Amino acid sequence: MTTSWWNKDRHADRRPLLLARNRIQAGIRAWLAGRDFTEVDPAALAISPGNEAHLHAFGTEALTEDGTVRRMYLHTSPEFAMKKLLAAGETRIASFAHVWRNRERGALHSPEFTMLEWYRVGEGYEVLMEDTMAFLRLAVEATGAGRLRFRGRDCDPMLDPERLSVAEGFSRHAGIDLLATIAPDGTPDRDALAAQVSAVGITVRDGDTWSDLLSRVLVDRVEPHLGMGRVTILDRYPAAEAALARRTPDDPRVAERFEVYACGVELANGFGELTNPAEQRLRFEAEMAEKARVYGETYPIDEDFLAALAHMPAASGIALGFDRLVMLATGAPRIDDVIWAPVP
16 A cells, blocks of 8 residues: 555655755745746636647636636646736746646646746747756756756756757657648648658557647657757747747748757746737637547637737746656656645
């Protein structure tokens, strides 16, 4: 029988990791404050938990005084609320937010976890890459480990990161020409990608979409090579895989989206933010159509968010899985080991 996390002996084993978590959080908070970030605390209850096809939320019901039932959700990210704050006039904001994602539990996933999210108005998304590297370095300094570690892999955040596009990652690690499967306007060609995926020995199923195939190649062939020895920044995602990011100015097939990897683990997901409400609505509708097709459900679109988006200035934003960073900085094998009171 597994010993409960509150068992004194088990807690004694976990306590050094939890105190390291506090030191890392304090270091990041001090770094943000020193650069004029305002820490904000958005509400967790939301009209919409997010409109990405493969994100799953926890729903609940809010009762008014007269007994009227209103469907609400625990947010999967504070993104919508934080962008509304940018529309309201904030320019540099950050949040350590508890967020909830359903259908997720494992060594790297907890249904409730802490997301560090921050935004910069008027600055390009490349500066977020520099921010993230600073946080990774702060984390290993706080633990004294010097390196990030996970399941026998290690990564030195003091080294300059490797930066490669998703297309370069597919070419290098899977032998696939990804951009050849995307039309000039960004529309993906499922059959063209299926042919290449099959040719390199990866299974293609009849119901697989272009997005399904891209994810399979990314997980099976590309991600295992990322963040080994040094951090990898996987940049310029296909526009079809970046629902909240603006397209790059030089190639409409790809968008200003990047992810940060260490030891093969995804730590952060950043964007040059899309601020066109009409285009954002179309992307949300497409995501919800796919969600309905695959899972038989949809989430409402936050009309207040789209209204605010019309007033939001050009900005860049990013979300970092704080618990995962603590895991790698302490060498903990499971995310529950670095959460003070894990979800039962």
